[in-house]
Amino acid sequence: MESIFDKIKELREVTSYSKHDQIVVGIINAIDQKIVSPNDLLPSVNQMIQELNFSRETIRKGYGELVDRGVVESKNRIGYYVTNAQTSQFMKVALIMYNLDTFEELFYRNFRKELGQKVHLDVFFHHGSVDVLESTLFQIKGKYGMYVVAPIPHRRTKEILETIPRSNLLIFDRFEQLDGEVSYIAQEFERSTYAVLEALADKIREFGEIIFYHSPKSLDPKEIVSSFKRFLHDYGIQGQIVSEFVPGSVEKGKAYFTLDNYTMWSILKECKSKKFTMGVDVGLLSVNDEPAKEFVDITTYSTDFALMGKLAGQSIMQKQKIQVILPNVLIRRKTL
DSSP states (O other), X not given: OOOHHHHHXXXXXXXXXXXXXXXXXXXXXXXXXXXXXXXXXXXXXXXXHHHHOOOHHHHHHHHHHHHHTTSEEEETTTEEEEOOSOGGGGOEEXXXXXXXXXXXXXXXXXXXXXXXXXXXXXXXXOTTOHHXXXXXXXXXXXXXSEEEEXXXXXXXXXXXXXXXXXXXXXXXXXXXXXXXXXXXXXXXXXHHHHHHHHHTHXXXXXXXXXXXXXXXXXXXXXXXXXXXXXXXXXXXXXXXXXXXXXXXXXXXXXXXXXXXXXHHHHHHHHHHHTTOOBTTTEEEEXXXXXXXXXXXXXXXEEOXXXXXXXXXXXXXXXXXXXXXXXXXXXXXXXXX
16 A cells, blocks of 8 residues: 655656655645545654655655645644645646737636635746746746646757656647646647638638738747648638738738737738728738737637636646647638
């Protein structure tokens, strides 16, 4: 039968965990797996020293954190004992996002709601920088029970995420293939993009050309680029990929496709100044729906970020693995 010491020792293989982290997480895992229950006495500090060869200070700090979380209590002359089996109520969660655009805020709000107020949540942003992602995870490793990470499409991302124990990692937004089983809730781009363009094909044909703004240096999903090219070929529609929007370049009789909100608003502003009618003189397709786009009647395709946040929160609170790919769905409005 497994013991508390077994649960602590098995975390020695997790390089990102300090000895302090091994004690805290190991005991929490032992409680979650019902190896110990409320009112059970935990090993004494001397027993922990003898079994684990950790310093007295490290063990006392580990027990101290569990006391602070309300999971363990200490009684003079008796020792430490378990007081609460609902360890998720005292979980610390790190959420690492790109930034806080409107659609990402939808994810955050629903994620926060599902966690409830008793779960401690800290939010970090990597802004699409793999160096920032790496340094952030290095600084906070071992300090949280769960790491919810939006990965960056970069060759170093897999190596960085491999430092997090699978049971403590949830990937969201973009999918990153890791070794072994991992929880994820990610978007699907390739089939969804093609299906959206296919559904809009007749409307796109009404314009002489469709311009897709995409910089090769951007973090835009490469699947969208390949789907766009395949769509043009399959449907015999004239179009091109332009790396950067140039002010003054919007023309009547063309449709525009952009993943960048700044470019989208620039196109709208220019159309207004040139008195072009959206959806008639100029077409426009945007990605990632949000209230402002609905308000000005922009055709978009988007995943359900509110549902993504809800599912992520439920997975953590119910301690259940999740592997879900959410499609991007067309939302037809005035502009295309």
